[in-house]
Amino acid sequence: MSDRRPPTIAQVIREQFKATGLSLRIYLMIAAGLLLVATFLAITDFINGRGGVEFAPELSMIPAFAGALLPIAVWHRDRPFGSRFLWTLPFDRTRHTLAKMLAGWMWLMIAGATFLVWLLILALITKGNIAGDEVVKLLPSTVIPDPVTLDPSLVRTMTWIPPKALWLVPFTSATATYLLVTAITLGFKHPFRWILGTVALVYLMAAIGHGLAADAFWPRLGRITNTLMEGRYGVDAVLSARTESLHTQVVLSNAERIGVWRALPKISDWLIATLLWTSIGITGLIAALYRNREQR
Amino acid sequence: MTTTNATALAVETTNLVKHYGDQVALDSVSFNVPEGSVYVLVGANGAGKSTTFKILLNLERPTSGDAKVFGLRTDANGPQARVQIGYVPEQQESPYPWMTSGRLLEYVAAYYPSWDAAYAAHLVKSLNIRTGKKSGTLSKGELRRLQLAMAMAHRPPLLLLDEPTEGLDIIARKQALSLLAEHLADSPTTVIIATHHVHEVDSLTDYVGVLKEGKLQAQMQRDELRKFVATQRPNDTRPLSLEDAIATLLSEETSR
Amino acid sequence: MLVTLDNRDPRPLYLQIMDEIRRAIVVGKLKPEDPLPSVRDLASELVINPRTVSQAYQELEREEVVYVKRGQGTFVSPVNKKNSRERENLARSVAKRTLLEARRSGLSAEELIESIREVAAEEEKSSRERRRA
Numbered sequence: 001m002s003d004r005r006p007p008t009i010a011q012v013i014r015e016q017f018k019a020t021g022l023s024l025r026i027y028l029m030i031a032a033g034l035l036l037v038a039t040f041l042a043i044t045d046f047i048n049g050r051g052g053v054e055f056a057p058e059l060s061m062i063p064a065f066a067g068a069l070l071p072i073a074v075w076h077r078d079r080p081f082g083s084r085f086l087w088t089l090p091f092d093r094t095r096h097t098l099a100k101m102l103a104g105w106m107w108l109m110i111a112g113a114t115f116l117v118w119l120l121i122l123a124l125i126t127k128g129n130i131a132g133d134e135v136v137k138l139l140p141s142t143v144i145p146d147p148v149t150l151d152p153s154l155v156r157t158m159t160w161i162p163p164k165a166l167w168l169v170p171f172t173s174a175t176a177t178y179l180l181v182t183a184i185t186l187g188f189k190h191p192f193r194w195i196l197g198t199v200a201l202v203y204l205m206a207a208i209g210h211g212l213a214a215d216a217f218w219p220r221l222g223r224i225t226n227t228l229m230e231g232r233y234g235v236d237a238v239l240s241a242r243t244e245s246l247h248t249q250v251v252l253s254n255a256e257r258i259g260v261w262r263a264l265p266k267i268s269d270w271l272i273a274t275l276l277w278t279s280i281g282i283t284g285l286i287a288a289l290y291r292n293r294e295q296r
Numbered sequence: 297m298t299t300t301n302a303t304a305l306a307v308e309t310t311n312l313v314k315h316y317g318d319q320v321a322l323d324s325v326s327f328n329v330p331e332g333s334v335y336v337l338v339g340a341n342g343a344g345k346s347t348t349f350k351i352l353l354n355l356e357r358p359t360s361g362d363a364k365v366f367g368l369r370t371d372a373n374g375p376q377a378r379v380q381i382g383y384v385p386e387q388q389e390s391p392y393p394w395m396t397s398g399r400l401l402e403y404v405a406a407y408y409p410s411w412d413a414a415y416a417a418h419l420v421k422s423l424n425i426r427t428g429k430k431s432g433t434l435s436k437g438e439l440r441r442l443q444l445a446m447a448m449a450h451r452p453p454l455l456l457l458d459e460p461t462e463g464l465d466i467i468a469r470k471q472a473l474s475l476l477a478e479h480l481a482d483s484p485t486t487v488i489i490a491t492h493h494v495h496e497v498d499s500l501t502d503y504v505g506v507l508k509e510g511k512l513q514a515q516m517q518r519d520e521l522r523k524f525v526a527t528q529r530p531n532d533t534r535p536l537s538l539e540d541a542i543a544t545l546l547s548e549e550t551s552r
Numbered sequence: 553m554l555v556t557l558d559n560r561d562p563r564p565l566y567l568q569i570m571d572e573i574r575r576a577i578v579v580g581k582l583k584p585e586d587p588l589p590s591v592r593d594l595a596s597e598l599v600i601n602p603r604t605v606s607q608a609y610q611e612l613e614r615e616e617v618v619y620v621k622r623g624q625g626t627f628v629s630p631v632n633k634k635n636s637r638e639r640e641n642l643a644r645s646v647a648k649r650t651l652l653e654a655r656r657s658g659l660s661a662e663e664l665i666e667s668i669r670e671v672a673a674e675e676e677k678s679s680r681e682r683r684r685a
Contacts, residue, residue, distance in 0.1 A: 006378075006407075012407070019403055022392075026394075084391070091407065474599055476599075480595065481602035502604075518565075519565075538559065
């Protein structure tokens with residue numbers, strides 16, 4: 001009976017794409033509903049003269065958030081540890097896992113593109129700024145914004161041309177979160193236990209540190225967290241090319257509240273951070289795949 | 297790898313051992329299932345029947361020993377072994393409850409190039425499967441019938457059926473087994489049935505494998521087994537059914 | 553039902569099928585040149601491995617009780633003296649089984665033969681009375 005062959009990878013990817021789309025139907029419908037509500041709100045805002053929607057693809061964390069949640073939906077019924085139906089099918093486990101992961105990613109990219117197009121259309125309708133040249137206010141690097149009021153003369157004004165590469169941010173950030181969460185979902189028999197366990201451990205360590213009156217602990221932990229999240233190659237660099245964390249509000253000495261930038265985001269920071277975190281995700285994924293491999 | 301048998305073996309395990317932690321699921325089991333035969337695997341729950349199937353599908357790796365399907369080692373040739381197997385698992389739950397029965401059949405069809413669409417349609421009709429119904433809303437019996445169709449439609453040379461008639465009413469049970477007999481007439485198939493209901497597969501049985509606590513107590517042809525048990529109790533001349541013989545064998549081992 | 557199987561019968565299934573076919577021929581349910589049920593149909597009806605049915609049919613063919621017409625199936629052989637031997641074989645087969653049953657009940661062959669004669673005579677008498685009434 002050796003004339004029977006397993007299906008090709010193309011056939012498997014095609015079927016997984018269709019099946020994954022089917023399984024995500026309900027979430028896509030919910031998302032569509034939310035978009036409708038958001039559209040309604042944005043248009044009423046515009047009509048009431050409260051300004052248009054700004055098209056800043058790098059600012060929306062929604063695709064990245066979706067990328068983090070998607071693996072849970074994708075692997076919900078096909079957990080790798082055990083004899084779930086997917087693994088009884090005649091295809092190598094590792095390649096099968098990759099095919100299913102790819103199928104989910106394809107839907108993620110489609111959803112991200114749809115989201116972006118919707119945002120663009122909304123911005124056009126409401127005559128919002130479409131990533132055009134922006135006049136931004138910059139703080140000198142020596143000043144750290146705080147409740148302390150600021151001398152207006154310290155604020156520089158300049159024109160910033162947002163690089164078109166920022167349009168890619170939703171796709172790269174979503175891919176990075178998708179890879180990382182997929183690695184966790186596939187790598188551990190009980191991923192939630194690991195996540196909760198890590199969180200609990202951190203709190204335990206903090207409690208111990210605090211209990212030991214180690215006053216250096218909290219600030220040190222804070223600095224580590226800060227670097228991890230908002231550093232040059234931190235999480236925010238991946239999620240928003242740092243446009244989120246570099247932007248802040250200050251109160252001027254004349255009691256005026258303005259939005260300023262601590263520094264302008266650099267594309268190179270974004271690229272390196274994306275590569276860094278995506279590599280971490282891929283490494284985790286390889287480890288998870290190895291754990292679940294078919295052959296000895 | 298020489299065999300003195302003229303008949304090729306569809307499934308052959310050699311001193312197969314499987315441990316789950318310190319629990320012994322299979323203890324040096326050597327199955328021999330000739331091609332084209334119906335092999336009935338009996339034993340209490342937890343005796344090792346489902347574990348055997350999982351190893352043949354390479355869902356689990358042997359702790360030691362090996363398992364071969366049509367001469368291929370299952371742990372080294374998982375996908376190639378599985379493409380020749382139609383499997384009905386013990387669990388009666390849909391893998392994807394949101395998929396309709398029809399969609400599930402399409403899903404499986406994509407994975408088996410030998411899928412016979414016309415035969416699948418015939419099975420759907422014979423087994424009264426409602427293709428438009430969401431598979432998560434099917435009754436246990438309907439789901440079992442769907443699982444049977446999914447396993448048989450690609451005409452695999454080996455069928456592994458774990459309690460195939462579970463959840464089916466009396467009429468449906470007879471229908472399903474008759475359908476299986478017809479299937480055997482149309483396609484050369486080896487069947488391994490793990491079941492508690494020996495009486496309903498009695499006449500279908502060619503070989504019996506009796507598992508107890510992970511050990512293969514007996515592996516014989518249907519008539520040989522009955523003769524064997526009968527000779528063990530010469531004073532009792534009552535004619536023995538297969539079920540009686542197996543029950544006697546299992547209880548004898550306990551009393552020893 | 554052309555063929556019925558007894559799961560408690562110690563005979564292998566293919567032999568049971570053969571005997572049942574022979575019986576059907578002897579009692580006239582199957583006449584010479586009649587087609588036998590297809591292997592598929594009989595296997596489905598009896599819930600039995602078709603290979604067992606095939607085996608039975610092949611053996612019957614070897615004994616020239618039936619013959620195979622290519623592409624059309626298996627048919628009962630035309631009348632010849634082998635059929636009368638079939639009657640004999642059938643009777644012997646029935647006798648063997650009955651004797652086994654008798655011995656199990658502690659009866660001797662002679663007791664059994666005497667009882668058969670008595671019971672047959674009684675049944676003949678009561679059926680004649682029913683016909684008269």
